[in-house]
Amino acid sequence: MNKFLTTMLVLLLAITVAFSQEREGETYRILSSGNASEIEPYINALNAANMQYHRLKNQRHIIVFNTGVKVELFSGAELINAGREININDYPESFPVSRQEPNFFLGSNNYILEEHRNTTK
Numbered sequence: 001m002n003k004f005l006t007t008m009l010v011l012l013l014a015i016t017v018a019f020s021q022e023r024e025g026e027t028y029r030i031l032s033s034g035n036a037s038e039i040e041p042y043i044n045a046l047n048a049a050n051m052q053y054h055r056l057k058n059q060r061h062i063i064v065f066n067t068g069v070k071v072e073l074f075s076g077a078e079l080i081n082a083g084r085e086i087n088i089n090d091y092p093e094s095f096p097v098s099r100q101e102p103n104f105f106l107g108s109n110n111y112i113l114e115e116h117r118n119t120t121k
Contacts (some may be wrong), residue, residue, distance in 0.1 A: 021052075022046045024046070026082055027051070027073070027084070029074075030069065030071055031070040032070040033069055034067045034070065035068045041110050045107075045112045048111070051063075052090065055075065056075055056076065058093065059094075060072050060075055063101070064104065065105065066103055066105050102117075
């Protein structure tokens, strides 16, 4: 029974890694740990996230968490070059001038939370 549970755990872990959206060094890189005492929870959260809406087609984009952790998201073109199967047309060339970058927070259970500001009346 222990071998079965171990096998199932390894299989579940492999599936999770295989289907994760993001990967450090492949789709993003950490530029700075800011004031965070540990960087691993941020890596876990990023690996479980889909950062498509914060990524550009041909340029890298930097996001910053409230703790100062700075992350560089690779461009859509770089993802394709790395072998990712994405639709490059889903990524903008640039963000609209009116776009305000959300505040990024690390939530419980290593989820990325975004705080958006409403600028209209």
